[in-house]
Amino acid sequence: MKAAPFDYRRATSIDDACRALSEGGDEARLIAGGQTLVPLMAMRLARPTLLIDINGIAEMSGIAIDGDHLVIGAGTRQSDALGSEIVQRHLPLLTEALSHVGHDQTRNRGTIGGSLANADPAAELPLIAQLLEADMIARSVESTRTIAASFFFESAMATALAPNECLTEIRFPLWREQKTGYGFHEVSIRDSDFALAAAAVQLTLDDKGACTRLHIAIGGASPAPMRLGEVESALLGTNLEDRTLHAETARLATLVDPQGDIHADASYRRRVARVMTERALQSARDRAMESNP
């Protein structure tokens, strides 16, 4: 359980990190919180020859509002985002999701960008990024580019980041409609574990209670977090009554094709995904109705 030997250097800026990454070749890796990479190295599932430490780069962390976006530096600690009043006020869905990410000991080191760049299929942060169509800002020596979440999460533990790119910032779109609500539900074996299945919803109602905007996504039941466009289309324009939600979420039986593992088999995950989706829709609807203009 000891990592294979490697060289270590501390990057002093994003430019410095990108340069080191490009000079370091294929086996160079960035390390931020290390809460995923260090275990992978301990098990020798990852054997980088050079670790470039991006902890302590001030420009990598921070939380701010920029117009209609919540902007979070990739190096921001999960615990700082969880405790952030800005996040709580503008994107309470993210606060709720973060409370399910690991526990204090891992959130105090783990970063927002690290969880996204590792893209565990059952992780909460990729699910929220996928749900809200967040933009990932990636930098290399040559360029800076924006990657939409729908392109970013390619498969389990695989993203669109090139080996020489550093994820620097995540931009979450904010919904400014008055009657907006969110829901997040997951089932995991223990509180802090990855979800067996998780569902997140954000939606907007009009004055008559009809749904005018709706995003639904699930995690843990597919190789990458997945939007449920078919269910969204079926529910848009309705009043999201319980029986409608129950009927339409039945589509998950054919929409999702989860992998079974030692913790839960595929049919269980499929059923849980449906129930979590139904509950997340109910929570989001109820919150939207309570939000007074």
Added chain:
Amino acid sequence: MSEHKVTVCVNGNDMSGHAEARLTLVDFLRDVLGLTGTHIGCEHGVCGACSVIMDGKPVRSCLMYAVQAEGHDVTTVEGLEADDGTMSPLQDAFWENHALQCGYCTPGMLIAGHALLSSNLSPTDEEIRHAIGGNLCRCTGYQQIVEAVRMAAEKIRGETS
């Protein structure tokens, strides 16, 4: 592989040693600095036995390399006792409540409990369970651990002697 001189402020004292890049902080604490109070359990971030306080917050010392702790403040279980060597109220409460059996998880549980009580002296049982949620007790003696943390909070608040 690179080797580094590492200086960490451990329990209030600057301590230095040499560390290969791949040496984890917990191995550095135990094998280089001789502080064997912190235990190594799973070595991949699941069990919490290696928890230490870094810069005021609990972290897993098996999930960072020693070189990354350069210049940081670390408190290990050895740092919980009073200056005269007497046990802290939390350590006392563990002893009184039989909150340790084999002892493997104990340093991590103490660190997790200490971190909780540093910010919350009136935790509910649910908050206590949440705070030790990242720590596995292989003897499954969780109930006594929860009771010990609860009693420690009472002691520190001055409600019991």
